[in-house]
Amino acid sequence: xxxxxxxxxxxxxxxxxxxxxxxxxxxxxxxxxxxxxxxxxxxxxxxxxxxxxxxxxxxxxxxxxxxxxxxxxxxxxxxxxxxxxxxxxxxxxxxxxxxxxxxxxxxxxxxxxxxxxxxxxxxxxxxxxxxxxxxxxxxxxxxxxxxxxxxxxxxxxxxxxxxxxxxxxxxxxxxxxxxxxxxxxxxxxxxxxxxxxxxxxxxxxxxxxxxxxxxxxxxxxxxxxxxxxxxxxxxxxxxxxxxxxxxxxxxxxxxxxxxxxxxxxxxxxxxxxxxxxxxxxxxxxxxxxxxxxxxxxxxxxxxxxxxxxxxxxxxxxxxxxxxxxxxxxxxxxxxxxxxxxxxxxxxxxxxxxxxxxxxxxxxxxxxxxxxxxxxxxxxxxxxxxxxxxxxxxxxxxxxxxxxxxxxxxxxxxxxxxxxxxxxxxxxxxxxxxxxxxxxxxxxxxxxxxxxxxxxxxxxxxxxxxxxxxxxxxxxxxxxxxxxxxxxxxxxxxxxxxxxxxxxxxxxxxxxxxxxxxxxxxxxxxxxxxxxxxxxxxxxxxxxxx
Amino acid sequence: xxxxxxxxxxxxxxxxxxxxxxxxxxxxxxxxxxxxxxxxxxxxxxxxxxxxxxxxxxxxxxxxxxxxxxxxxxxxxxxxxxxxxxxxxxxxxxxxxxxxxxxxxxxxxxxxxxxxxxxxxxxxxxxxxxxxxxxxxxxxxxxxxxxxxxxxxxxxxxxxxxxxxxxxxxxxxxxxxxxxxxxxxxxxxxxxxxxxxxxxxxxxxxxxxxxxxxxxxxxxxxxxxxxxxxxxxxxxxxxxxxxxxxxxxxxxxxxxxxxxxxxxxxxxxxxxxxxxxxxxxxxxxxxxxxxxxxxxxxxxxxxxxxxxxxxxxxxxxxxxxxxxxxxxxxxxxxxxxxxxxxxxxxxxxxxxxxxxxxxxxxxxxxxxxxxxxxxxxxxx
Numbered sequence: 001x002x003x004x005x006x007x008x009x010x011x012x013x014x015x016x017x018x019x020x021x022x023x024x025x026x027x028x029x030x031x032x033x034x035x036x037x038x039x040x041x042x043x044x045x046x047x048x049x050x051x052x053x054x055x056x057x058x059x060x061x062x063x064x065x066x067x068x069x070x071x072x073x074x075x076x077x078x079x080x081x082x083x084x085x086x087x088x089x090x091x092x093x094x095x096x097x098x099x100x101x102x103x104x105x106x107x108x109x110x111x112x113x114x115x116x117x118x119x120x121x122x123x124x125x126x127x128x129x130x131x132x133x134x135x136x137x138x139x140x141x142x143x144x145x146x147x148x149x150x151x152x153x154x155x156x157x158x159x160x161x162x163x164x165x166x167x168x169x170x171x172x173x174x175x176x177x178x179x180x181x182x183x184x185x186x187x188x189x190x191x192x193x194x195x196x197x198x199x200x201x202x203x204x205x206x207x208x209x210x211x212x213x214x215x216x217x218x219x220x221x222x223x224x225x226x227x228x229x230x231x232x233x234x235x236x237x238x239x240x241x242x243x244x245x246x247x248x249x250x251x252x253x254x255x256x257x258x259x260x261x262x263x264x265x266x267x268x269x270x271x272x273x274x275x276x277x278x279x280x281x282x283x284x285x286x287x288x289x290x291x292x293x294x295x296x297x298x299x300x301x302x303x304x305x306x307x308x309x310x311x312x313x314x315x316x317x318x319x320x321x322x323x324x325x326x327x328x329x330x331x332x333x334x335x336x337x338x339x340x341x342x343x344x345x346x347x348x349x350x351x352x353x354x355x356x357x358x359x360x361x362x363x364x365x366x367x368x369x370x371x372x373x374x375x376x377x378x379x380x381x382x383x384x385x386x387x388x389x390x391x392x393x394x395x396x397x398x399x400x401x402x403x404x405x406x407x408x409x410x411x412x413x414x415x416x417x418x419x420x421x422x423x424x425x426x427x428x429x430x431x432x433x434x435x436x437x438x439x440x441x442x443x444x445x446x447x448x449x450x451x452x453x454x455x456x457x458x459x460x461x462x463x464x465x466x467x468x469x470x471x472x473x474x475x476x477x478x479x480x481x482x483x484x485x486x487x488x489x490x491x492x493x494x495x496x497x498x499x500x501x502x503x504x505x506x507x508x509x510x511x512x513x514x515x516x517x518x519x520x521x522x523x524x525x526x527x528x529x530x531x532x533x534x535x536x537x538x539x540x541x542x543x544x545x
Numbered sequence: 546x547x548x549x550x551x552x553x554x555x556x557x558x559x560x561x562x563x564x565x566x567x568x569x570x571x572x573x574x575x576x577x578x579x580x581x582x583x584x585x586x587x588x589x590x591x592x593x594x595x596x597x598x599x600x601x602x603x604x605x606x607x608x609x610x611x612x613x614x615x616x617x618x619x620x621x622x623x624x625x626x627x628x629x630x631x632x633x634x635x636x637x638x639x640x641x642x643x644x645x646x647x648x649x650x651x652x653x654x655x656x657x658x659x660x661x662x663x664x665x666x667x668x669x670x671x672x673x674x675x676x677x678x679x680x681x682x683x684x685x686x687x688x689x690x691x692x693x694x695x696x697x698x699x700x701x702x703x704x705x706x707x708x709x710x711x712x713x714x715x716x717x718x719x720x721x722x723x724x725x726x727x728x729x730x731x732x733x734x735x736x737x738x739x740x741x742x743x744x745x746x747x748x749x750x751x752x753x754x755x756x757x758x759x760x761x762x763x764x765x766x767x768x769x770x771x772x773x774x775x776x777x778x779x780x781x782x783x784x785x786x787x788x789x790x791x792x793x794x795x796x797x798x799x800x801x802x803x804x805x806x807x808x809x810x811x812x813x814x815x816x817x818x819x820x821x822x823x824x825x826x827x828x829x830x831x832x833x834x835x836x837x838x839x840x841x842x843x844x845x846x847x848x849x850x851x852x853x854x855x856x857x858x859x860x861x862x863x864x865x866x867x868x869x870x871x872x873x874x875x876x877x878x879x880x881x882x883x884x885x886x887x888x889x890x891x892x893x894x895x896x897x898x899x900x901x902x903x904x905x906x907x908x909x910x911x912x913x914x915x916x917x918x919x920x921x922x923x924x925x
Contacts, residue, residue, distance in 0.1 A: 174608075
């Protein structure tokens with residue numbers, strides 16, 4: 001995530017001007033300013049940022065000196081000046097060489113590589129012009145109903161901007177009001193739109209806070225500072241420059257406060273949404289339509305066997321209609337193993353040459369989870385599990401030998417049949433993967449392990465002798481039931497993150513924390529410990545969807 | 546009746562409204578003329594706009610906020626035009642702004658200078674503005690308002706104007722732009738000077754102005770009228786006057802008379818039936834409300850006898866316009882003649898604007914026709 005948060009002001013003397021910017025830097029790449037403008041996406045909670053005032057060192061400050069010299073013009077005006085709090089107000093914060101300071105530097109406690117730098121302008125010339133343009137445009141072009149509130153604008157060249165405009169009361173300003181705006185500038189429009197509710201709510205509360213302070217001061221001043229004549233009133237104001245925001249709000253550490261808020265917004269925004277590169281080669285897999293098909297349409301045959309009857313072949317060639325037919329074809333044991341492995345997050349590799357049958361299998365299996373699992377159809381080379389959950393490759397593809405139980409292979413062989421009408425017989429072969437019986441032993445240290453709930457429930461449903469419509473309905477309900485469990489689990493993980501980052505988290509689902517909270521959750525969700533990897537996998541899918 | 550009118554108007558077209566023939570080429574048909582109000586910050590641009598077009602009391606303009614973006618306002622009146630109020634802090638000739646979009650259209654650029662302040666910086670800005678805007682659009686007319694002169698003595702006013710005029714013409718001459726003509730006005734929102742200045746600016750945007758002036762001259766000559774103004778009632782801007790010189794007092798007293806009549810008709814002249822009729826055109830409620838009977842009959846009239854032997858006479862022309870005349874009491878003895886002349890004048894004005902309306906309609910029909918053709922071709 002590349003973003004800059006900034007406070008801008010329509011100054012009565014200079015027009016639109018940038019007051020303060022906060023951006024994130026990666027320490028190890030301070031040289032390359034453009035690239036290091038990425039916010040943290042740390043996984044743990046945002047603790048109150050430790051603000052350290054420091055003389056900026058190294059390349060950063062050199063650049064800044066240069067740029068400040070170039071743009072000395074607008075900085076002179078008091079009303080749009082950014083100022084540091086006097087050292088005595090800072091308390092225990094480390095102060096170094098106060099007079100030469102130009103900004104704030106906040107270190108991320110959780111990710112030592114990231115620092116948030118608050119200064120008047122961004123150092124990079126291109127960023128400066130982008131911020132400047134966003135500032136001018138948001139204050140003097142864009143219109144928001146009531147002139148207070150959020151607007152979104154931008155283009156690919158200068159980035160996209162969310163601007164939250166607000167007014168602050170000032171007894172000395174024209175019209176007793178001064179116009180400010182928080183702007184959030186980034187290059188990714190979709191990300192920005194997705195972050196809209198979060199950013200707007202944060203900006204709004206920040207703005208309300210400032211407005212409240214200003215109003216209180218305005219009320220106080222209003223009684224003492226009423227001009228006796230219009231003329232006097234005018235004269236006084238023309239000769240007196242407007243106060244800076246610090247003086248206006250009578251808050252000495254105002255910019256520390258703003259910087260802390262901006263840093264937190266940058267960090268939290270990075271945590272909220274993460275950009276993910278999807279390796280799915282078919283971005284909108286056509287199989288998704290077919291999977292719908294299997295849910296809503298009734299299969300024409302019920303007597304699907306290992307050998308597909310010839311009359312169905314003529315109509316729709318080789319095709320597996322639904323879960324039940326898949327189970328019938330694979331046999332109950334193999335079917336359970338296949339589903340179990342997939343649902344625990346192991347990689348499913350399907351080798352075969354018949355693309356239609358592969359597609360149908362993929363669509364059926366994929367349908368079990370929400371759209372979030374990554375499928376690579378028509379793959380040619382082996383891809384590791386980090387790239388895709390389901391991989392379809394031709395039989396000829398070479399597979400690295402170091403396969404472990406985290407992969408499961410489904411080989412599909414076509415055997416020409418002797419029968420003239422039906423052309424093919426299909427044989428399945430499962431390799432690798434974990435067995436149902438081993439799981440319990442691996443995870444719970446040889447104690448008694450209840451069988452995996454998910455697969456048991458699924459098998460039970462499939463064994464019911466229901467009409468196809470009812471079966472589909474029942475399966476949908478089953479999926480719903482699990483997805484609600486997964487949602488609670490996800491909430492639990494997120495809350496756990498936020499409340500207490502110190503507690504062991506079920507990072508990959510295999511580590512079962514001793515914490516009582518988790519046991520409680522398991523009991524509450526009515527699942528077994530053995531189902532945790534399943535929950536984990538399903539929640540990942542949900543997050544990606 | 547309508548036949549007769551048509552014949553009559555066709556007959557008079559060629560004689561009276563020679564310049565009306567050129568209307569179709571005139572940009573006024575396509576775009577509203579623009580009044581661009583520019584100048585240094587705090588020079589009083591928004592105040593002028595508020596006082597002239599919103600009837601804001603002058604002393605309330607103190608509490609206006611700083612303008613932070615271009616405020617565009619459509620004025621619908623005898624001619625439609627746009628007023629653009631610029632924020633003084635921003636240079637609109639900078640790269641990110643499309644100068645062609647802003648200055649490219651037909652209109653006038655009004656530059657406001659605060660005469661109470663040090664105006665050297667404003668003059669630099671004026672020079673910059675004029676040179677850049679002239680480059681973009683040489684047809685723009687440039688008007689300089691030397692503003693806030695109410696606090697200056699008469700002598701000082703003249704000095705200031707001369708000084709400013711001298712400096713800016715010198716500077717333009719230095720840059721080979723002596724042929725760019727600037728008009729200077731001393732203005733203040735606390736008296737009528739701002740209305741007078743605006744009147745002169747707007748008159749330049751009216752293509753029918755020579756015709757109107759000619760009509761007024763004929764009227765004055767034949768009725769013993771000393772001075773006649775054709776006012777836009779809403780803004781108290783006069784859009785034409787006869788060719789005798791305008792002195793400030795006569796303009797002020799005529800303008801005040803409009804205020805009096807508007808106020809009186811606001812209180813007593815408005816009846817329910819008027820109100821109902823005026824609601825026919827919602828955009829004009831204000832106009833009708835304030836000018837009461839202009840809407841219905843266009844025969845509003847009022848007469849005020851002054852103690853110095855002159856008479857102020859107001860006649861409604863149409864729903865936007867009113868004619869206000871100053872004449873000697875002895876000349877008013879023949880008021881039957883005056884009434885008749887008024888009637889003729891009113892009809893002539895109606896024809897002038899009827900022609901304009903018809904041209905506009907024809908242009909509109911042509912556009913519609915084009916659109917229909919396009920539709921046809923798409924359909925076919």
